[in-house]
Amino acid sequence: MSNTVLVTIPSSDPTTRYISAWAQRTVKELESKRLKFIVLLKERATASIFDSMLKKHNPSLVFLNGHGGPDLVCGHNEEILLQAGKNEMALKGTVTYALSCSSAKVLGPAAVKAGVSAYIGYNEDFIFFRSPEKVNRPIEDKTAEMFLAPANHVVVSLAKGHTAGEATTATKGYFFRGIQKLISSESTKDDREYLRYMIWDMRSLVCQGNQNAVVTGK
Amino acid sequence: METTQEIIDLVIARLQNLPSNKEISIGSSGELTKDELIEHVKKDDEIGKKMIAIEMDFLRSMKEGIFYEQYSTSNHS
Numbered sequence A: 001m002s003n004t005v006l007v008t009i010p011s012s013d014p015t016t017r018y019i020s021a022w023a024q025r026t027v028k029e030l031e032s033k034r035l036k037f038i039v040l041l042k043e044r045a046t047a048s049i050f051d052s053m054l055k056k057h058n059p060s061l062v063f064l065n066g067h068g069g070p071d072l073v074c075g076h077n078e079e080i081l082l083q084a085g086k087n088e089m090a091l092k093g094t095v096t097y098a099l100s101c102s103s104a105k106v107l108g109p110a111a112v113k114a115g116v117s118a119y120i121g122y123n124e125d126f127i128f129f130r131s132p133e134k135v136n137r138p139i140e141d142k143t144a145e146m147f148l149a150p151a152n153h154v155v156v157s158l159a160k161g162h163t164a165g166e167a168t169t170a171t172k173g174y175f176f177r178g179i180q181k182l183i184s185s186e187s188t189k190d191d192r193e194y195l196r197y198m199i200w201d202m203r204s205l206v207c208q209g210n211q212n213a214v215v216t217g218k
Numbered sequence B: 001m002e003t004t005q006e007i008i009d010l011v012i013a014r015l016q017n018l019p020s021n022k023e024i025s026i027g028s029s030g031e032l033t034k035d036e037l038i039e040h041v042k043k044d045d046e047i048g049k050k051m052i053a054i055e056m057d058f059l060r061s062m063k064e065g066i067f068y069e070q071y072s073t074s075n076h077s
Helices: A014-030 A047-057 A107-113 A142-159 A164-183 A195-204 B005-015 B034-043 B046-063
Strands: A004-009 A036-041 A061-065 A072-074 A080-083 A095-099 A118-122 A127-130 A205-209 B023-026
Touching: A004 A014, A004 A047, A014 A036, A014 A061, A014 A127, A014 A142, A014 B023, A036 A047, A047 A080, A061 A142, A080 A107, A095 A107, A095 A142, A107 A118, A107 A205, A118 A164, A127 A142, A127 A195, A142 A164, A142 A195, A164 A195, A164 A205, A195 A205, A195 B046, B005 B034, B005 B046, B034 B046
Parallel strands: A004 A036, A004 A061, A061 A095, A095 A118
Antiparallel strands: A072 A080, A118 A205, A127 B023
């Protein structure tokens, strides 16, 4: 098993800028651990570079950030990186996590059929709220944090040696603790309005394929 | 399928409570304000239907006891 993680971090609109900032933070936090991260940032998150890096490094974990749809995941400027029926076999042998909308509907099952060890993703749109005044400082956005911190926990958990199934359950647990916090008296009325969207994201997260797949030892 | 006016009104009433100073990001649909969301629900278009689906899912999940679901609560996972 390689100890390499291939990460795509496009950043071409406010949504991808936000998820990219949080993905970069996650990578930075995990860099000193046992995994080696290869980051395709912004203009490097293209189909040709992604394909080339997959072949060259044979990563054990692929962490995709970007827009998506039921059968695809995009890179920078919405260039399609992966599409069911075209190149899902490129993920063969990897654990893949797509922080992207809806790709677990069609692309995930197709990737599993093509030999991906496990595909973790969302079977509905991934939704988050943000504060417009924080657009240039997404990490400081406490509203977005309620959604993006748990969403990045999949990778944190996998990096600790947990299985794909355990990482998914732990991430749902992270969302759930946030939800419990919101229903407590400590939260503001405004914050409680995000409850249904956090529940939506939590329920949309699924792990397909081998639940026991790992990317590194414990 | 067309959404009943009763459901549309319910979802609009719920969306009115969202903070006005935040934006929602819904995948490639981009970033929307509360007022824009409400307009989509009134039109019952694709984004409006998504908002309705989220509300219905929330109501269903409460009925199913979502707040009592058990997930791993370990901080070490």
